[in-house]
Amino acid sequence: MARSALKPIACVNCGVYELCYSVGGDTDLSMLDTIVKSRRTVKRGDFLYQTGKPFRAIYAIRLGSVKTSILAGDGRVQVTGFHVAGKVLGLDAIVTSQYNCEATALETTAVCEIPMSRFDELSKEFPDLQYKMMNIMSQEILDNRELMLLLGKMSAEERMASYLLSMSQGLEKSGASATQFNLSMSRSDIGNYLGMAEETVCRILTRFQEEGLITTQRRKITLNDPERLRAVAHRK
């Protein structure tokens, strides 16, 4: 799959890193700088974008966390994802030219905004950029599949364990602690995401705690025994 050498450039600490990465090398960086520069901060509870709004830009999370959710016709909501630094959001809007989910900040969150028009221009110049984008999308398809497996085949306990582990993993990747972190989602959001009632979330967390797997104190969570947690996630 070697298309051309990909060299990293200056925006390492930015969520767009992935994208930037693909442009690297002996290219005009000033232009890239222009796309990366447009930043935005959203406060807890505010929307990054909403269903139906025209698709103008994709976003990369630099700091904070965002949940995405969709509304079914009858008002039911499905939380489709919980995203931290590094994640690129808004890719599902490409086909329809409008956003197809709500992206809500769970805490004060900083993002890079990459206008599609700019992206289009750039990708003419740097074919690798589009290729990289395809990679990111492909990865997203893969991740979603994971969630499908979770929702379709796992018991509530397995789902919860998987969730905690993936959370841990995601945060570790973005530089935070893997064993102690803040669940920025409410129990209700978590339940919604994992396809179970809020009460079930509580009960399972309590059970995990009783078994010494974790320690919870409100939204602060500590994984005491990741290994055993992995075992729980796997089958039960």
Place this chain on the structure above:
Amino acid sequence: MARSALKPIACVNCGVYELCYSVGGDTDLSMLDTIVKSRRTVKRGDFLYQTGKPFRAIYAIRLGSVKTSILAGDGRVQVTGFHVAGKVLGLDAIVTSQYNCEATALETTAVCEIPMSRFDELSKEFPDLQYKMMNIMSQEILDNRELMLLLGKMSAEERMASYLLSMSQGLEKSGASATQFNLSMSRSDIGNYLGMAEETVCRILTRFQEEGLITTQRRKITLNDPERLRAVAHRK
């Protein structure tokens, strides 16, 4: 989103239509012909590709049907999709350079094979091709989200009704009858796909039949009252 005029070309009856579409116009068609020409037929039960095999090509279904499924660590299987003519498969392999699911033919199935190498060459010449590909991927992300909603929020009955309707819709799009068709998946596959036991599939189909919504005779199915079925799918 108008990037350039897209004109259809000769390969209308081929699943790659979507892709071909984007290359259209005043371009060298002989080259395109080369990618479209490589066709393949797979028999019922045979793999189009398998997890772990190196990623060489993407496939577009011309005729027949294919199911995709993934294996969890412990041997459990999740059917992730059921695909008919027009569908492009293998996109999830782009990031990892190897296939990440099994694609199994449910009946004798004809596909277009589009080697990635060829695709890469072509996309240098026709930037629209990559753009189109992004569209297709974006659509796939959207579709998967639908399934997540289904698995996470719906009752077994709703899931079944949704499934029948989406099946009907998909077949209609590819030219077949929307009210009478052949379920090429077994009850077990359907159950797996919808996240329920095989027995539950049977029971619900029986119930639907008793209520006059459908008529089933083995895998042949008739939707007697799509309207009411839609109502069932929506909430219950």
Place this chain on the structure above:
DNA sequence: CGTTCACTTGAAAGTGTTCAATTACTGTGG
């Protein structure tokens, strides 16, 4: 200091699963 919202816990009620047994097809070979 009280109100509110998020979280927790209990008990009863469903919904769907599992296991086991039976019945219908499909295809094959006589």
Place this chain on the structure above:
DNA sequence: CCACAGTAATTGAACACTTTCAAGTGAACG
């Protein structure tokens, strides 16, 4: 063309897991 074998589909009954409804606790915030 029929009988047989093997698979797929269906049905029943007991059981398990999760939800729902209801009530209570605790932390945060004005």
